[in-house]
Amino acid sequence: MTMHTRKVLVGEVADVDRKGSRTIRVDELEIALFRLSDGQILAVENKCPHKGGLLSEGMVCGTKVHCPLHDWRIDLVSGRVQDPDTGCVRTFPVAIDAERGLIYLTLQYA
């Protein structure tokens, strides 16, 4: 099976508050964009691997988001759920066009 990738324009950096988040939709996927305190933007599927909590509504601490439902901690860089819980959320590579202030995501398709 070949994998295809697609680069999708999903918004402007200025639309995501520092230390805040924003949700976007690409096809059937809901994706949460987080802008960390250092300005870095990270993207994960907006669905906790536990019971589907909306990660975009969680509190961010460093690079980890706390799920608003049962407080699982998920690393936004790797997508990994932190001990003592286990699991993984899908992450998407982010590319920034600094000159124009645009955010692109890379999506993979089978």
Ligand code: FES
């Ligand atoms: S749904 Fe996220 S911790 Fe339970």
